Amino acid sequence: MEANQGNGRILLVDDESAILRTFRYCLEDEGYQVATASSGAQAEAVLQGQVFDLCFLDLRLGEESGLDVMARMRAQAPWMRVVIVTAHSAVDTAVDAMQAGAADYLVKPCSPDQLRMAAAKQLEVRQMEARLESLEQAVEQTRVAPESRSPAMMAVLETARQVAGTDANILILGESGTGKGELARLIHGWSGRSQRDCVTINCPSLTAELMESELFGHSKGAFTGASESTLGRVSQADGGTLFLDEIGDFPLTLQPKLLRFIQDKVYERVGDPVTRQADVRILAATNLDLAEMVKQGLFREDLLYRLNVITLTLPPLRERPDDVLDLAERFLARFVKEYARPARSFSEDARQALLNYHWPGNIRELRNVIERVSIICAEEQVAASHLGLGEPDHGNTAPRVGSNLSLSELERAHIAAVLASSATLDQAARTLGIDASTLYRKRKQLGL
Numbered sequence: 001m002e003a004n005q006g007n008g009r010i011l012l013v014d015d016e017s018a019i020l021r022t023f024r025y026c027l028e029d030e031g032y033q034v035a036t037a038s039s040g041a042q043a044e045a046v047l048q049g050q051v052f053d054l055c056f057l058d059l060r061l062g063e064e065s066g067l068d069v070m071a072r073m074r075a076q077a078p079w080m081r082v083v084i085v086t087a088h089s090a091v092d093t094a095v096d097a098m099q100a101g102a103a104d105y106l107v108k109p110c111s112p113d114q115l116r117m118a119a120a121k122q123l124e125v126r127q128m129e130a131r132l133e134s135l136e137q138a139v140e141q142t143r144v145a146p147e148s149r150s151p152a153m154m155a156v157l158e159t160a161r162q163v164a165g166t167d168a169n170i171l172i173l174g175e176s177g178t179g180k181g182e183l184a185r186l187i188h189g190w191s192g193r194s195q196r197d198c199v200t201i202n203c204p205s206l207t208a209e210l211m212e213s214e215l216f217g218h219s220k221g222a223f224t225g226a227s228e229s230t231l232g233r234v235s236q237a238d239g240g241t242l243f244l245d246e247i248g249d250f251p252l253t254l255q256p257k258l259l260r261f262i263q264d265k266v267y268e269r270v271g272d273p274v275t276r277q278a279d280v281r282i283l284a285a286t287n288l289d290l291a292e293m294v295k296q297g298l299f300r301e302d303l304l305y306r307l308n309v310i311t312l313t314l315p316p317l318r319e320r321p322d323d324v325l326d327l328a329e330r331f332l333a334r335f336v337k338e339y340a341r342p343a344r345s346f347s348e349d350a351r352q353a354l355l356n357y358h359w360p361g362n363i364r365e366l367r368n369v370i371e372r373v374s375i376i377c378a379e380e381q382v383a384a385s386h387l388g389l390g391e392p393d394h395g396n397t398a399p400r401v402g403s404n405l406s407l408s409e410l411e412r413a414h415i416a417a418v419l420a421s422s423a424t425l426d427q428a429a430r431t432l433g434i435d436a437s438t439l440y441r442k443r444k445q446l447g448l
């Protein structure tokens with residue numbers, strides 16, 4: 001519980017000024033930031049301007065129904081934990097409040113120790129909740145240590161390590177599937193910010209309006225459907241790192257607001273004029289040619305110069321032949337363990353096939369191929385025929401409607417062909433008749 005010492009923002013709501021004063025002194029002594037309100041309306045006004053992790057709420061606020069006040073506060077700040085403060089005689093109402101979403105209750109009069117413990121307990125939960133998302137992302141896949149025998153890759157890793165500890169913004173370039181997201185998470189892990197979150201935003205998946213509220217948050221009622229306030233990714237990344245994946249697809253109309261945030265570290269939530277600050281290190285990645293996009297008026301030059309203080313370019317897998325077999329072996333070991341399958345090694349012809357293939361989908365494609373082979377290979381040794389890698393044939397063997405293909409194979413081939421002939425993801429999505437976020441997910445899913 002000591003981990004929370006001094007690290008929590010607490011709102012006290014009570015109509016008795018003596019209680020507010022005593023609670024405040026006790027909690028400020030612990031190093032917490034404390035604000036007070038003596039009515040529901042005042043509490044809501046305070047919540048408009050500041051973010052709190054925890055609220056101690058007296059349900060008896062004059063004429064107002066404490067449960068209504070709690071419901072309004074929870075809609076405004078759903079992340080905030082609420083502890084009900086109640087007299088012995090009103091424990092029943094506290095129990096109702098807990099059913100309505102309060103985290104705990106405290107019976108008055110309480111000792112300073114009881115108050116401190118109640119605060120520490122809730123702040124610990126709040127902190128754990130905030131970290132859960134990033135941890136889930138991290139454990140989703142056991143990451144293979146970033147070892148490489150390729151000189152180009154070794155140079156990138158070396159520079160990445162050197163600059164990780166600075167707050168310089170980094171732009172990571174490379175073809176799709178080369179591991180840009182992976183490198184961003186490594187840089188965060190090597191930086192002094194690793195105890196805080198590395199928050200990722202996938203730029204193509206959102207329209208300008210949704211992106212603004214995703215990034216900066218919004219207040220309740222800011223637009224139709226905004227029934228609850230949200231904190232926004234920038235606030236979530238405070239003290240940590242914000243990774244803007246596929247920055248080339250960041251909405252042009254929103255680029256000035258991102259630029260201002262990167263320059264001045266200040267922002268406003270949608271529908272809320274209060275200017276807030278966040279200390280966030282920016283990493284961005286793209287497989288697009290941003291300089292060319294600047295020339296075409298599709299990307300702001302000033303934003304590009306803010307993002308690319310350091311540029312790291314990941315080599316495509318076909319230029320890392322030394323790493324292909326190492327990676328393949330590591331993926332094989334991992335997937336056969338995961339699926340409890342018999343394959344243990346690659347035959348000589350399989351090794352040759354892995355080396356001869358061009359890997360247009362880079363590490364992502366290699367990973368998908370090895371995952372598939374781990375499942376289908378019933379022998380100890382994987383043969384070239386299991387891998388099913390032929391050089392891409394530009395002759396007349398392209399999948400055709402009505403040929404001997406499953407629906408998903410046909411879908412994959414069609415999406416790949418449309419992507420190859422489209423200038424942007426948006427254009428490809430329009431041709432395919434799906435929205436960009438669906439296309440984005442499908443690309444990842446199909447390893448394109």
Ligand SMILES: Nc1ncnc2c1ncn2[C@@H]1O[C@H](COP(=O)(O)OP(=O)(O)OP(=O)(O)O)[C@@H](O)[C@H]1O
Nearest residue numbers: 144146175176177178179180181182287363364367
């Ligand atoms: N060094 C590595 N070791 C193991 N797996 C890796 C490594 N680098 C990347 N991968 C895996 O390859 C896949 C693609 O990586 P990642 O998403 O980071 O690529 P990307 O360049 O960001 O792709 P895109 O541009 O499509 O977003 C992921 O499944 C990732 O886990």
